[in-house]
Amino acid sequence: DVKVTQSSRYLVKRTGEKVFLECVQDMDHENMFWYRQDPGLGLRLIYFSYDVKMKEKGDIPEGYSVSREKKERFSLILESASTNQTSMYLCASSSHQRRRSNQPQHFGDGTRLSIL
Amino acid sequence: AQSVTQLDSQVPVFEEAPVELRCNYSSSVSVYLFWYVQYPNQGLQLLLKYLSGSTLVKGINGFEAEFNKSQTSFHLRKPSVHISDTAEYFCAVSAAGNAGKSTFGDGTTLTVKP
Numbered sequence: 001d002v003k004v005t006q007s008s009r010y011l012v013k014r015t016g017e018k019v020f021l022e023c024v025q026d027m028d029h030e031n032m033f034w035y036r037q038d039p040g041l042g043l044r045l046i047y048f049s050y051d052v053k054m055k056e057k058g059d060i061p062e063g064y065s066v067s068r069e070k071k072e073r074f075s076l077i078l079e080s081a082s083t084n085q086t087s088m089y090l091c092a093s094s095s096h097q098r099r100r101s102n103q104p105q106h107f108g109d110g111t112r113l114s115i116l
Numbered sequence: 117a118q119s120v121t122q123l124d125s126q127v128p129v130f131e132e133a134p135v136e137l138r139c140n141y142s143s144s145v146s147v148y149l150f151w152y153v154q155y156p157n158q159g160l161q162l163l164l165k166y167l168s169g170s171t172l173v174k175g176i177n178g179f180e181a182e183f184n185k186s187q188t189s190f191h192l193r194k195p196s197v198h199i200s201d202t203a204e205y206f207c208a209v210s211a212a213g214n215a216g217k218s219t220f221g222d223g224t225t226l227t228v229k230p
Contacts, residue, residue: 042206106162107159110157
């Protein structure tokens with residue numbers, strides 16, 4: 001089974017801090033994703049990576065950056081945390097299949113981040 | 117661009133009753149369709165997927181969904197629900213050639229009551 005591991009289940013940080021959320025997958029997947037999940041808003045894509053060092057902005061990239069130095073690891077960075085970034089963050093991965101879109105995504109258990 | 121609409125934000129139902137969770141999508145190209153389930157304090161896990169072929173797709177835990185191209189729908193059904201099916205359900209669509217990205221609906225919370 002694919003395992004996607006997020007480094008923290010719960011995290012509390014202060015406004016203005018630089019925050020790192022880490023995600024590791026063990027199935028050699030090319031694609032990795034970061035979403036935030038808020039009640040009533042579903043999942044919104046923050047950033048997407050389809051290969052090492054490659055990234056694309058999603059629907060809500062403002063205030064975030066990402067890093068993918070190794071294939072198995074995808075990090076989300078909040079450059080200067082603000083209270084409106086309090087949310088559940090979900091990491092996911094999927095197989096590439098020649099950049100087709102027919103592979104399901106595999107999710108981690110999420111990081112619930114609170115910014116005080 | 118593609119979009120997904122889950123028509124019900126909350127669906128309460130009694131145990132052993134049938135349930136249908138509705139999902140409509142729009143896309144200008146061919147699509148792949150997915151249903152995911154999220155139990156409390158967990159990530160999403162795949163229930164079932166439609167890629168091509170038979171329009172009736174069977175998934176885990178007794179769920180099934182039917183792809184209707186003319187109505188652009190992909191409704192999820194279960195003939196008899198259990199308390200353990202209480203969860204949030206997400207419909208997702210991936211457009212062909214969109215490099216693996218999916219668009220998710222806002223979710224439907226299914227609450228099964230005894």
